[in-house]
Amino acid sequence: MQKKRFGLDIDGTITDPATFIPYLNQDFKKNLTLNDLTEYDLTSILKISDDDFWEWMGLNEGKIYREAPLAPDAHSIITQWNQNHELIYITARRSHLFDITKSWFSEQNVPYQHIEMVGKHDKIEAIRQHQLDIFFEDKHDNAVAIAEEFQIPVILMDTPYNRLPIPSNVIRTKSWHEAQIWVDSWLKQSIL
Template sequence: MLRLGIDIDGTVTAQDTFVPYLNESFQCAITLDDMTEYDLTKLLKISNEEFWGWMDQHEPLIYKQAKPAEGAKVILDQMKHHHKLIYITARRQHHTDVTYTWFQENHVHYDDIELVGGHHKLEAVQKHKIDVFFEDHHGNATMIAKEADIPVILFNSPYNQMPIDDRIIRVNNWQEASQWIKQYEQRLQTAY
């Protein structure tokens, strides 16, 4: 049984979740393809303070209404029988209730959820003894792969196209992620 560490936003939820809210608030017409950096302030031509003011106002509704990524629920339902599913998210602590409610309303299994309140997930990864991590943020994936020395499955997106090292596995969807996990388990069993 592997202990799987799983990011939520852009990994379990659809990567374009924020797009309609951004377009409405900032009177623009961006798409996921326009989001070539994780930091959206340049794309929106706003300051960091303006962005976080907007996030403070809109995050609860966005998190509440987020759609699961295509295939995520089916694959996670299969994985829950063989692995521990531990969600480690950059969401801030005051979003705990909306986060748990989303998992319950969408019938997505979890063994644990930790809101770390920022992009430094390494401590939580180590605390939970994570074997493989699922992420969409390039910086997080790189740090976790290097510092925790574990494989990181990186969900392909326009905003994470920087080079990756050999501990990072780029996938396009949850089916590819599941296939990689099955092959990884087989390699581990063969090694013992």
């Protein structure tokens, strides 16, 4: 089997998409569930300004990322793919969080060949640089832009905040198990 280059987002993709909710509920006196997060932009859900949100993130993101739980089944599936493929993580996290991120990967025993922290949601140049064959994402507009720019399959991990229409090479999956079934079929077809 030909080695493929898998690109993976971190937050909301390999980590549980509900990771932020307990922190939001505590600090903003809310009672949110994942189903309440129907938009990626949390400022409109929380009814706060961008400045207030980023001030809150600056105070809390290290702790949140340090304690983030893995999405169900992500670890075992990613570990299995790591046996034959390269795993390159491209995240919007800012570079000052690199040590926390790398420690989290080590503590969770999540395999990787490279972690790229682009510090913004636009991941196009990083994906171009790494010449990826497939990408895993939870942010709708990122998934669409990546699929259209590179004509590669993008696995969109289904969440309430990403349910807008998608092009045919964006594959919405409800679980890591469902993603694995699609990817394993894609891998078999690519060697024919």
